[in-house]
Amino acid sequence: MQAELTVAPDVAREPATRPARRRTRLWSVRCVLIVVWLGSWELAATHWIDPFFYSKPSAIAGRLADWFTTGTAFGSVWTQLLVTLEEAVLGFAAGAVAGVVLGILLGRARFAAEVAAPFIKAANAVPRIVLASLFIIWFGLGLTSKVATAVVLVFFAVFFNAFQGAREVDRNLVDNARILGASRAQVLTSIVVPSATSWIFASLHAAFGFALIGAVVGEYAGADKGLGLLISNAQGTFDAAGIYAGMIIITVVALLAEWLLTLLENRLLRWRPPVQAETQI
């Protein structure tokens, strides 16, 4: 019996220092790349190109420091950040839930899916960013119009993956569950949803980025608070450093969200065999 247990592949045991040393090397090369990149930018902007248009790292750092210490033209930077975050999180939650539920249901209802297919394709082809302007007219300058923009961006990203995930469920697993006594609803919750989870998570990573974009573009189109407003204001005053500073804040938020999602994914998908160490981008 014991012999039947497959043990984790014993990757030709290397001395324990090897992976650690590899990591150090990886990070030092990365740091060198950043230093070279920022350094050459700084140098170029000081001597050759016009920092008015291209800004430079020291100016951007100065602008960020400024925002976080004395605040922005519209009040504390934290307020702007929280406003954008609230819009993005609400839009993400609503869009993801709607996308998952509709995707899974349509994925399991062949006829309904066929009826809906052309409409969904058309809706997906609409340049959804433009809807941000429409939502401003509909919902005004407040939170709702930004959330709505985020929702439409998130919904489609999640919907297609949930749909595909629900379609690709192993026939065998469904048949087995039915034989074991599962009702239609039980097949859905105990087989289809868990099967589609890996697909759904794959889309959620991109979807939070979309939610942020939706919120920022919504603010850009018209708002009285938020990071998008900071960026659009920076554009209005030809403040290139301000645009970069806004971009950096948004990037950091997106990376943090990605990290949280990965934690959640690893928890929910514990049952998966460990993936071979490979670069994930």
Added chain:
Amino acid sequence: MRVIALRNATKRFPGAGGRAHTAVRDLTFDVAAGEFVAVVGPTGCGKSTTLSLVSGLEPPSAGEVEVDGKPVRGIPDGVGYMFQTDAVLPWRSVVDNVAAGPRYRGLAKADARAKAMVWVERVGLARFAGYYPHQLSGGMRKRVALAQTLVNEPRIMLMDEPFSALDVQTRQLMQDELLRLWQGTGAAVVFVTHDLEEAIALADRVVVMTAGPATVKAIFDVPLARPRDVEEIRMTSEFIATYREIWHSLRAEVARARREAVDAG
């Protein structure tokens, strides 16, 4: 007492170019309560299709399939089915996989687990109850599937080449285990295999199918006493005589299936 009856059951699938492809035709045979019937035939002849008709997963295109004297419409009560390919849930631990049936049938989580644990122990996986399927060997996953089926206490067990993917030693171990577990249950078994030795070692009767589209070619009684030890029994003269008799019938079909495969390819 008859629990399964097939009467001229025929199954056609929509084939290439809109023409119907006949998988099995005019199948007629019975299975009695508590009887172990093996179905042998060349690969691709329609053995899996036969089981899907009995299980109610596929309706027959013509003829009638009865379980407990009633025509099959949907999945009949008391049927267990071990599929040819792995059907354990990769996201559930061993014990939760086995508890799936009782959970579906309305048992509370704790009760279902307690019931499952009994079967996990019976198939020898007590130490691995908390493992996920990807941490188990092929043989152990088959044990999980077996426990998952048996925990529902089926009166009819359909088994589709359950051990054909295993190595020879593990296969014999599983065959012995199956006989041991089955002996207590009184369930009727329809066991599909393309391995004649396996069929004779396990069954009371062997149904030989023709090359596709399958129909029943002949049915043989296996005059071997129970309880059996599958490794020992292969050496007995009764086994060898039975093997020779059935192989004589099966050989022609295997040869025909092979010729057709060569012609088609």
